[in-house]
Amino acid sequence: MWLVIGVGLLGLFVGASAVLAFRVSEATQRRESPAVSPAQPVSDDVAALLSALRSTSVLLGPDGEVLRATPDAYSAGLVRAGHLTHSALVELVDRVRRTGTSADEQMLVPRSSVPGSDRLALEVxxxxxxxxxxxxxxxxxxxxxxxxxxxxxxxxxxSHELKTPVGAIALLAETAADAADDPDAVRHFAASMQRESRRLSALVQEIIELSRLQAPEQEVDFVHVALDEVVAESVDRVRVEADARQVSIAVGGDRDLHVLGDHALVVTALRNLLDNALRYSPEGTQVSVGVRARGDIAEIAVVDQGVGLTAEQQERVFERFYRVDHARSRETGGTGLGLSIVKHVAANHGGEVRLWSTPGRGSTFTLRIPLADADAAHTQSAQSPAPHGAEGEDQ
Structure with missing residues (x-):
């Protein structure tokens, strides 16, 4: 009997020891291995590591469920409802699981489920x-x-734009050579060559200017720029063309306003707006230039009485090489770059260019640039408001 009792006590002791050893082992494992639970599917260390990554990151579970993802993975539409949204990504993940090797791929994926939405170019x-x-x-x-x-x-x-004047000059030169014994014909072709060469020169100059404005390393030394001087210089540069077209130029608005910027670039922008207005103004009409301070913004408005622009034309008018009237552009020497240059000058000065236009009533282009000193901003004069009216695009 005592033997049976001894064996029973021994078994109880062994069992208790085994349970105790298991509990100790389990506790040790918990200390050495970060906890994983449905509420926290990844450890704090892993979460911190993912947060430190600059790339958009998504940690996926064995069944393709998203265990953790950075905020930009959601904003880019890569993750929704706890899963990857794009089949191409899901297929790539499945392939990696099957092969056990990493995979790199470039792909285009829709930004959202809306038909026609933008596509993201991703390196995955x-x-x-x-x-x-x-x-x-x-x-x-x-x-x-x-x-x-x-x-x-x-x-x-x-390349396309340069071909036209270069080809025209070559053809005119060849024709002039064939008409060497006809002085009148030679003079006629020579005048045409001069016109095409001026157009080519203007095009090259504006291409250079636009490329400089778009360069990411472009740095401008901003100084106080007097808008009175900008307006006077810009008007003076287009005075001959205005007289030739029999279009008058009126200047009004606030005086003594200054912006912080590059004097030459602001003059270039305003001159392009004036060139554009003159190009589409009928004889006997007027182009107006109005300057005013509105809050901490200086506004320079150029108003013409031209043919105006449709809504579709207004959406594209600031595109490079866009022309509303190709025939008129060729006749007047427009390059299609002027308004694009205006847009980039405004952007480089922390401003913008606005357009109002109605077909048959003309257009108003307004260059808006922050004032150099908002405290010195002049109140808009009731006697000389900025003109409001009505066209133009650089063709």
């Missing part, structure tokens, strides 16, 4: 992790892709 890398997990890293290259497309289109447009 997916790496397999332990326990069936996977890490997705994505770099958004959309802006770089867009810049490259713009640069490519710009080169193509420039």
């Amino acid at each position: 890398r997916i790496a397999p992790l332990s326990a069936g997990r996977a890490l997705l890293l994505a770099e958004d290259r959309t802006n770089e892709r867009r810049v490259e497309e713009v640069r490519r289109d710009f080169v193509a447009n420039v």
Whole structure:
């Protein structure tokens, strides 16, 4: 009997020891391994590591569920309702799990489920992790892709635009050579060559100017610029053309306003607006230039009485090489770059250019640039308000 009792006590002791050893082992594992629970599917260390990554990151579970994702993964539309939203990403993750090797791929994915939405250009890398997990890293290259497309289109447009005057000059020179024994014909062709060469020179100059304005390393030494001087210089530069077209120029508005910027660039912008207005103004009409302070912004409005612009034309008028009337542009020497230059000058000065236009009533282009000293801003004069009226685009 005592033997049976002894064996029973021994078994109880062994069982208790085993349970105790298991509990100690389990506690040790909890101390050495970060806790994982449905409420916190990744450890604090892993979460901190993902937060430190500059790339958009998504940590995926064994069943493709999103365990953790950075905020930009949601804003970019990569993750929704706890899962990846794009089938191409899901397929790439599945392939990585099957092969057990990392994968890199470039892909275009819709920004949202809305038909026709913008597409994101992504560089994606997916790496397999332990326990069936996977890490997705994505770099958004959309802006770089867009810049490259713009640069490519710009080169193509420039090549096309340069072909026209160069080809015309070559043809005129050949024709003039064939008419060497006819002085009147030679003079006629020589005049045409001069006109095309001036157009070519203007085009090259504006291409250079626009390229300089768009350069990412472009730095401008801003100084106080007197708008009175800007207006006077700009009007003086177009006075001969205005007289030739029999278009008068009226100047009014606030005086002694200053902006912080580059004097030459502001003059270039205003001169382009005046060139544009004169180009589309009928004989006997008037182009008005009005300057006023509105809050801490200086506004320079150029108003013409031209043919005006449709809503569709207004949406495209600031595009490079865009022309509303190709025939008129060729006749007047327009390059299609003037308004694009105005837009970039305004942007480089922290401002903008606004357009009001109605077909048959003309257009108003308003260059808006922050004043150099908001405290010195002049109140708009009731006697000389900025003109409001009505066209033009650089063609």
